[in-house]
Amino acid sequence: MRRRKVKITPLDLFVVLLLVGAGLYLAYRMKVGLHYKWKWGVIPQYLFRFDQENNKWVANLLMQGLFTTIRLSVWATILATILGTVMGLFRVSQSLFKRLTGRTYVELIRNLPPLVLIFIFYFFVSDQIMPVLGVDEFVRSRSESTQAVLTFLFAPPSLFTAFLSALITLAVFEAAYITEIVRAGIQSIEKGQWEASYALGLSWWQQMRYIVLPQAMQRILPPLAGQLISTIKDSAVVSIISIPELTFQGMELMSATYLTFECWITIGVLYLILTLSLSLAVERLEIYMRRSEA
Amino acid sequence: MQEKTLGDYIITVDGISKTFPNGVCALCDFTTKIRRREVVVVIGPSGSGKSTFLRCLNGLEDIDSGSIVIDGIPLDDNKKNRLEIRKEVGMVFQLFNLFPHMTVLENVNLAQRLVRKKTKEGARQATMDLLNKVGMPEKATSYPSQLSGGQQQRVAIARALAMMPKIMLFDEATSALDPEMIGEVLDVMKTLAREGMTMVVVTHEMGFAREVSDRVIFIEEGRIVEEGTAEHFFTNPREERTKLFLSQIL
Numbered sequence: 001m002r003r004r005k006v007k008i009t010p011l012d013l014f015v016v017l018l019l020v021g022a023g024l025y026l027a028y029r030m031k032v033g034l035h036y037k038w039k040w041g042v043i044p045q046y047l048f049r050f051d052q053e054n055n056k057w058v059a060n061l062l063m064q065g066l067f068t069t070i071r072l073s074v075w076a077t078i079l080a081t082i083l084g085t086v087m088g089l090f091r092v093s094q095s096l097f098k099r100l101t102g103r104t105y106v107e108l109i110r111n112l113p114p115l116v117l118i119f120i121f122y123f124f125v126s127d128q129i130m131p132v133l134g135v136d137e138f139v140r141s142r143s144e145s146t147q148a149v150l151t152f153l154f155a156p157p158s159l160f161t162a163f164l165s166a167l168i169t170l171a172v173f174e175a176a177y178i179t180e181i182v183r184a185g186i187q188s189i190e191k192g193q194w195e196a197s198y199a200l201g202l203s204w205w206q207q208m209r210y211i212v213l214p215q216a217m218q219r220i221l222p223p224l225a226g227q228l229i230s231t232i233k234d235s236a237v238v239s240i241i242s243i244p245e246l247t248f249q250g251m252e253l254m255s256a257t258y259l260t261f262e263c264w265i266t267i268g269v270l271y272l273i274l275t276l277s278l279s280l281a282v283e284r285l286e287i288y289m290r291r292s293e294a
Numbered sequence: 295m296q297e298k299t300l301g302d303y304i305i306t307v308d309g310i311s312k313t314f315p316n317g318v319c320a321l322c323d324f325t326t327k328i329r330r331r332e333v334v335v336v337i338g339p340s341g342s343g344k345s346t347f348l349r350c351l352n353g354l355e356d357i358d359s360g361s362i363v364i365d366g367i368p369l370d371d372n373k374k375n376r377l378e379i380r381k382e383v384g385m386v387f388q389l390f391n392l393f394p395h396m397t398v399l400e401n402v403n404l405a406q407r408l409v410r411k412k413t414k415e416g417a418r419q420a421t422m423d424l425l426n427k428v429g430m431p432e433k434a435t436s437y438p439s440q441l442s443g444g445q446q447q448r449v450a451i452a453r454a455l456a457m458m459p460k461i462m463l464f465d466e467a468t469s470a471l472d473p474e475m476i477g478e479v480l481d482v483m484k485t486l487a488r489e490g491m492t493m494v495v496v497t498h499e500m501g502f503a504r505e506v507s508d509r510v511i512f513i514e515e516g517r518i519v520e521e522g523t524a525e526h527f528f529t530n531p532r533e534e535r536t537k538l539f540l541s542q543i544l
Contacts, residue, residue: 190391197393197404198380199384199385200457201380201405202404
């Protein structure tokens with residue numbers, strides 16, 4: 001890639017000076033106007049603490065929250081990708097019923113505030129569906145080692161049902177966006193590809209499976225990875241239903257310590273570490289994809 | 295060109311009409327019959343309906359009225375009939391439409407494996423024979439993007455032939471090619487014609503029409519204006535419209 005020459009104009013200098021000035025003023029206001037005693041020293045112990053019994057460092061409140069957020073996001077993205085692909089195929093299906101189903105799903109989910117959706121959906125799933133499936137008894141009746149694996153992958157038995165409900169809710173929410181990504185990917189494939197495979201006698205599903213989807217995958221992958229980042233951010237809304245993910249842990253910590261700024265700045269940084277590193281990875285992926293296209 | 299005997303009617307098109315959503319009549323009460331082993335060249339100004347006619351023959355376009363029968367099978371809403379016709383009718387497109395994510399070998403193998411249910415080895419053998427026929431056996435492992443336009447079109451012909459079709463449709467197969475590559479594709483088409491393939495060819499290549507066609511059809515505004523041998527078209531076309539068109543393209 002050709003590197004563009006950096007040119008600095010007087011306007012750039014002016015803007016930079018303005019920003020520096022604003023920053024300095026903000027610092028000054030915080031010093032004199034904001035009567036706040038910073039206690040950053042309190043925060044690290046909530047990230048990791050020293051376990052006296054086992055004589056080792058273990059993750060505390062905030063890191064546990066971060067891990068829950070990661071678990072939630074990864075599983076939700078996987079689940080949402082499956083559901084989104086099915087719904088995306090529905091959206092481009094030849095059957096009117098399937099197209100309507102896909103469209104209704106997407107429009108319903110995308111046009112509701114996520115919070116409202118979570119309230120409706122979560123209580124329905126956790127109150128009605130989970131007991132019928134008997135998830136709780138299932139997890140509690142497992143052996144200790146199985147439970148340990150389940151705890152590592154999902155959540156401890158006491159929270160398992162709630163976690164699963166939140167996971168499904170989040171996945172259903174994200175899948176609506178993935179549906180549109182998949183639909184756009186499929187529709188971006190040239191008409192000639194369909195026509196050529198049609199003329200060769202392939203069935204609709206064979207055309208989709210062997211010709212269109214493999215090519216669409218290349219175009220779908222980068223925005224799909226981007227959706228994972230969105231899922232991480234969106235996962236914060238499930239704090240409202242008491243899933244101990246990062247934002248929920250932050251609220252807990254705040255109500256215990258009253259360290260509003262320290263607490264939320266730390267949480268913000270943790271989210272940034274997660275999402276920014278993924279953003280960079282996605283950027284890499286996009287560059288890589290473009291290279292194989294040329 | 296040595297005389298060949300034409301067979302029975304393999305394509306029967308009876309009074310088909312097709313109107314586009316904008317109200318333009320692409321085909322108006324269009325009737326023609328094509329015999330086995332016949333090579334028919336369809337000419338006409340752009341937008342005259344010649345490509346639409348071709349695309350109707352394998353069901354790529356639906357007709358509003360009339361009927362099409364291919365080798366005894368009616369082209370109707372019955373999915374089985376349509377599939378049978380798609381298997382028997384090969385098509386070559388203006389823009390090649392090779393599958394870019396597959397090698398040449400995989401492009402030609404695909405339908406043999408999926409539709410004809412051939413074994414891997416059987417398909418590969420047939421593919422290599424076909425690639426020999428179109429003169430590019432050494433490109434089997436290349437991807438379409440590594441080939442020139444002429445090479446891509448020859449692979450596309452091999453891909454269509456791999457289904458062992460009874461009829462081949464060519465939709466402006468040489469229009470998107472650089473001039474120096476047109477010859478290599480036309481040569482493959484001429485060979486096919488001499489081997490007795492039934493062909494319907496939409497083209498502007500009058501040399502091809504003169505050399506191998508049994509009949510030329512001139513279409514305008516969805517109707518047949520004039521039809522006859524290539525010789526007839528070049529020596530004494532009847533209609534004024536035909537004369538004007540030929541003077542423009544020759």
